[in-house]
Amino acid sequence: MPTPKPLENYTSYNGLPQLAGLCTVEEAGKPGLSVEECVRRLKRFHYAFKRLHQILTARITAEPIYELKTGFAHHAYLCAEHVTALRTRIAEMREPPLGLEDVPHPALEAFFDEILAAPTTRELLGGVYSIAVMSLDLAIRDYVNATNPLTDAPSRRALRFARLELDDMLKWGKACDAGLDHGPSEPGWAKLLYVLQDLLDTAGGIDGAETVDSALQQKVLPRCYSATPYQYDPVPRRDERFTDPWNQGVNAESFLYNETFPARAKALMMLYKRLREIDVPEMMASIIAQTPGKPWGYYRDMSRQLWDEARHAMMGEVGFVALGVDWTKVKITFNWSYRLNTECTPMERHGVLYFIEQGLMPKTGKRHEFEVGQQSGLPLIATLQDFDWADEVLHSQIGRQWYVPEFGTLQKALAYGDQAWSKVLSNWATVKAQGLTNHENWWPAVYAQACAAEGVVPDPVVLAFDETYEGKRADLQRIAAE
Ligand SMILES: [Fe+2]
Ligand SMILES: [Fe+2]
Incomplete structure (x- = not known):
């Protein structure tokens, strides 16, 4: 005789949606992540958004291409909003001090430092969009699938909005990459890609949920472009459509x-x-x-x-x-x-x-x-x-x-x-x-x-x-x- 499965057999009252439309009783009947684990991962997402905000902002001034300058301005703002939402959510789950200014893992810090210091626009775009935004989106997807949809509904709500905008960012990054894909290939990109992957592996992924073998834990963190700390470039640059940028000839x-x-x-x-x-x-x-x-x-x-x-x-x-x-x-x-x-x-x-x-x-x-x-x-x-x-x-x-x-x-x-x-x-x-x-x-x-x-x-x-x-x-x- 098969054992009866109470969760599966539980039917909706008059066919009405269960649990305020969040999910089914069956879906909410699985335990999901602990509060401890949720907070740990949310703090990693918070850190990732904060660093993306920092990187995109820092690169606005010296980026010559107008479409990229305005695109970075847009995405830096979106990241700032998600940082705010995550700070709010984390503060709902834990008493202070929340440790929101702490670095969750040194390899994750080095990962974002490398992207910040990428010397060319193509490498910057690759690091931000193809690697960081993509990995963050996948890590959030894993969280959403693993956490209990009823007990952790407020986190899932905040992350749902974040994923909508991460998806927009990914599409934009891809379109920019395609649009700029007519020059010679970037010699540094292959190396940067290797370093970023290595750092992400050492950090256990964006969310730190992957197991890191002990050899990797002992490894000296590889640094390529951030071996010397990044210096913000304050000199504005423009693309070739902006001719005569000192001209103040019209009042x-x-x-x-x-x-x-x-x-x-x-x-x-x-x-x-x-x-x-x-x-x-x-x-x-x-x-x-x-x-x-x-x-x-x-x-x-x-x-x-x-x-x-x-x-x-x-x-x-x-x-x-x-x-x-x-x-x-x-x-x-x-x-x-x-x-x-x-x-x-x-x-x-x-x-x-x-x-x-x-x-x-x-x-x-x-x-x-x-x-x-x-x-x-x-x-x-x-x-x-x-x-x-x-x-x-x-x-x-x-x-x-x-x-x-x-x-x-x-x-x-x-x-x-x-x-x-x-x-x-x-x-x-x-x-x-x-x-x-x-x-x-x-x-x-x-x-x-x-x-x-x-x-x-x-x-x-x-x-x-x-x-x-x-x-x-x-x-x-x-x-x-x-
Ligand atoms: Fe204005
Ligand atoms: Fe203004």
């Missing part, structure tokens, strides 16, 4: 506040201002990379703002494309991120950011830009500016939470930012004198292109706009001649 603000200019032309200038914001992620990445020891909430919030600024740049790109303008004809300067990153401390950079953003909140700032968007008769521009304004409200709160308290009063915090800003404010003549740019006025060509796409004749006064950040061009030529 966008002077154009936007000129009451005689039409809103439709101003929309174009606002798109330039949006796309130019690609320098904010380049700069904010330097603050995050060079400000250790803050509470986790600081990194989460700063990464959110960094990602918003990358989105603002992409809004500019989308707007230009929608208006039939080749945005590569617009000169997108990196003067701001370059000088802040190389001449100011991380606190001064944060001060400059906060000071500038405070100036955006009054009536003349983001509200004005939104209203111009509405007046332009271009609904897309109004949408872009509407959300740009909303994001700024959040950024202002982030500044109030993490920057202002460093100074005690708002006045002192603003004065500090103002002072740092004046230090780097103008170098129009310097970069010209050094032969880095001629501050070419790109406006007439771009405006003419937009008019041609719209099928209208350019307004001659708008077309002739020729004002730089130091006044009229003629004045500057005179100053330069003196």
